[in-house]
Amino acid sequence: MTRERTLAAAAARFDSGQLQHELTDLVRYQSESQNPDQLAVLATYLTEAIRPRLEAAGFACTSHDNPVAGGGPFLFAQRIEDAALPTVLIYGHGDVVLGQAEHWSEGRAPFELRDEGDALYGRGSADNKVQHLINIMALETVLAQRGRLGFNVKIVMETSEEIGSPGLAQMMQQHAGTLAADVLIASDGPRLAADVPTMFMGSRGGIGFDLVVDLRDGAHHSGNWGGLLADPAMILAHALASITDARGQLRIPExxxxxxxxxxxxxxxGLPVGGTGGAGPQIDTDWGEATLTPAERAYGWNSFAVLAMKSGTPEAPLNAISGYARATCQLRYVVGTDAQGVLPALRRHLDAGGFEAVEVVPSEAGIFAATRLAPGHPWVSYVKRSITQTTGKAPHVLPNLAGSLPNDCFADILGLPTVWIPHSYMGCNQHAPDEHVLKSICREGLEIMAGLFWDIGEGGGPAPQ
Structure with a gap:
């Protein structure tokens, strides 16, 4: 019963093909939370794919309906070895975005795992099925080697993360006592570089909204009415341009x-930013806040993006002035931003610029809150030491991820320090066709998590704060 034997046993689970075989089974579930017709599959994923193996590992499991209509169900599991031992809360989500089968490369399909070189292709392979699979397998490995974990574990599995985690906050509030723990250790998102482990302690928040200019019904001939009718596309374009300057620097003080x-x-x-080794596009160094480094722009600052725009009929333009224009927008924001004040500040800004005709329509998906844990927190130092011991590489340590996660449900509602250890990388095509995970990261991820769980069971983690 040594740490080295446990790491070897974890690596063997990958080398034997066990992880790939089990991931193949998980990817087959078409657990698209964005597709209301797949609601039953979300429940089946939890009851068939996850619950039996957790119960076999000594976890007591309970299923819960979502308190929000249209949201997928939850699975709670706990293995309490001794109330005096530290307790780790683990989170994962079994839902995926739409498969988009027609856009995958030839020979690939979203719900069939395909093995190509160092990559395993399939919807959910990176987000989030392999990530919670690795963590569960690491727990099983420690149990097999030690006969016990040496700490308590509670697990929350949801199935609505890809539609904004409706109901998760309510569930954390209703079951706060049941889910009490010392730390959240979970996995989602990408590494900064494929060959270096990453850990992050929070995420940027995300607020979605549409800007709409609705002036009249229908379109009108641009020759007969040009110069007489206001163009909603032009009004919207000027309104959008007023939000940032020409290089994307925010103009709204709030x-x-x-x-x-x-x-x-x-x-x-010194942290890397954007894809490395050809994973993703090259960053534009002349875009964003001029006084900040690229890492500060991505992880320490707010960013505004126009996700989509439409006026008229782009696929078949007519010689007519449209009466309607819409832009779908998003603000990614960090701790220190008044989330509830974002849209009112936008409204004041538009009115001050003479854009009263532009309507601000909040997204139905709601708001992901921003969270961050201090880089010097004891759990951060503890996890960093464990990862370094396992891999021989100091991990990249991010105060918060650039993307958004429902981390506020754990950090703010449950009051936990939160540490995330991703098992994917920037070029994984998350949310896009040809989503994949790298085998090399899966193998190392199994070793990292087995080593960390071994360490917690051996020494109990840092003293409670």
Whole structure:
């Protein structure tokens, strides 16, 4: 019963093909939370794919309906070895985005795992099925080697993360006592570089909204009415252009955070940004806040994006002035931003610029809150030491991910320190056709998590704060 034997046993689960075989089974579930017709599959994923193996590992499991209509169900599991031992909360989500089968490369299909070189292709392979599979397999490995974990574990599995985690906050509030723990350790999102482990302690928040200019019904001949009818597309374009300057720097004062403190700047110094090794496009160094480094722009600052725009009929343009224009927008924001004040500030800004005709329509998906744990927190140092011991590489440490996660449900509602250890990478095509995970990261991820769980069971983790 040694740490080294446990790491070897974890690696053997990959080398034997066990992880790939089990991931193949998980990917087959078409658990698309964005498709209301697949609601039954979300429940089946939890009851067939996850619950039996957790119960076999000594977990007591309970299923829960979502308190929000249209949201997928939850599975709670716990293995309590001794109330005096530390308790780790683990989270994962079994839902995926739409398969988009018609857009995958030839020979690939979203719900059939395909093995090509170092990549395993399939919808959910990276987000999030392999990530919670690795963590569960690591727990099983420690149990097999030690005969016990040496700490308590509670698991929350949801099936609506890809539609904004409706009901998760309510469930955390209703079951706060049951889910009490010392730390959240979970996996989602990408590594900063495929060959270096990453850990992050929170995420940027996300607020979605549409800007709409609705002036009249129908379109009218551009020759007969040009110069006489206001063009909603032009009004919308000018309104959008007023939100940032020509290089994307935010012009709304309330959208500019004050939380990029010296300790956060120090934590971000030297971290890679964007895809490495050809994973993703090259970043535009002349875009975004001019006084910030790329890492500070991505992880320590707010960013505004126009996700889609439409006026008229782009696929078949007519010689007519449209009466309607719409842009779907998003603000990714960090701790220190008043989330509830974002849209009112936008309204004031538009009115001050003479854009009263532009309507602000909040997204039905709601708001992901921003969270962040101090880089010097004891659990951060503890996990970093464990990962370094396992891999021989110091991990990249992010105060918060650039993307958004429902981490506020654990950090703010349950009051937990939160540490995320992703088992994917920037070029995984998450949410896109040809989603995949790298075998090399899966193998190392199994070793990392088995080593971390071994360490917690051996030494109990840092002292409670």
């Amino acid at each position: 959208w500019r955070p004050d939380s990029l403190t010296p300790d956060i700047r120090a934590a971000l110094a």
